[in-house]
Amino acid sequence: MLKFTCPACRIEACESELVNGGEAHLTRSGPGDSDEMFERYLFMRKNPKGVHFERWRHAMGCGKWFIAARHTATLEVFGTYPAQAHEPPADVIAAIKSRYPAWEGFK
Amino acid sequence: MSEARLHTPLGGAGFKGYVSFTEVAPTGMIALRGDLANATVAEAVEAATGQGMPAARRIEGGLDGGAAWASPDELLLFVPQAEAAERTAALAEALATQHALVADVSDMRAAFTLKGAHLRDMLAKLTPADLSPETLPSGEFRRTHLGQIAAAFWFEAEETAHLICFRSVADYAFDLLKEASEPGGEVGYFSI
Known part of the structure; x- marks a missing residue:
């Protein structure tokens, strides 16, 4: 079972209380951008077997969005942080690097 | 009855x-969204329910007069059913200058x-x-x-x-x- 600690209410919520919102840290493209950039924003996803950043919503709870860093194959959770963050906080990066030194970063 | x-x-x-x-x-319930750290909001909650501002994930009081923490910017207030409409109006009035939402959700x-x-x-x-x-x-x-x-x-x-x-x-x-x-x-x- 996948469990995340919601950064808004600090409840350790199990997967059934949460709703997945897809990949996090997407670069938004809109009017004025090239078709390729818009296509990348709309359709292209990493889908890695490894460390992944995802948006989740504590739907059956406080209702807030947050971002979770987890490993898609082992289901290890490295940390969660508010959805307003533009990049992962240092402690989450450190947790990933200590476990997977070869990890190439979130970009 | x-x-x-x-x-x-x-x-x-x-x-x-x-x-x-x-x-x-039947229990009167009022949904309140706003800045929970704001002193005016805390005063209005106390005036409506007789209870102080609840800490995260807590409820002060109970069904006959209570304030429950629903999310970082949301409370669910419990009041006597007969007074729900009146207290909702009083709360809305008290928070008129705040960025807040008050709704009677008793039903x-x-x-x-x-x-x-x-x-x-x-x-x-x-x-x-x-x-x-x-x-x-x-x-x-x-x-x-x-x-x-x-x-x-x-x-x-x-x-x-x-x-x-x-x-x-x-x-x-x-x-x-x-x-x-x-x-x-x-x-x-x-x-x-």
Whole structure:
């Protein structure tokens, strides 16, 4: 079972209380951008077997969005942080690097 | 009495199993969204419910006058049903200059009071929430799901809890609670 600690209410919520919102840290493209950039924003996803950043919503709870860093194959959770963050906080990066030194970063 | 019965979705239905529960009389509920750290908001909450601002995940007071923390910017207030409209108006007036939302949601939910020694075990059959007394002490307002529906509950004392869910799914909640409370279904994990 996948469990995340919601950064808004600090409840350790199990997967059934949460709703997945897809990949996090997407670069938004809109009017004025090239078709390729818009296509990348709309359709292209990493889908890695490894460390992944995802948006989740504590739907059956406080209702807030947050971002979770987890490993898609082992289901290890490295940390969660508010959805307003533009990049992962240092402690989450450190947790990933200590476990997977070869990890190439979130970009 | 008959008028009060008309207002609750299940007409005050109850069940006696190893946990007993009844649907409670109509209760006034007010949803409040705003900056919970703001002193004006705290004063308005106290004026409406007689209770102070609850800490994160907590409830101050109870069904007859209470303030429950629903999210970092949201409270659910409990007031006597007859005064709900009046207090909603007073709250809205007090928060007129704030970036806040006040809504009378008295008809939105069904509420149950549950009693029994095996209460934690019974609820643990229905929800993924951690029901250990350390994680969920009295006064902790836990929003989660019960079977397939959203619900919230809190322990007033070790053997008394209150539960709220949406009115439209009150039947489903009742059936779930009834099934889980049937005599012979005691688990004995949290209470022996």
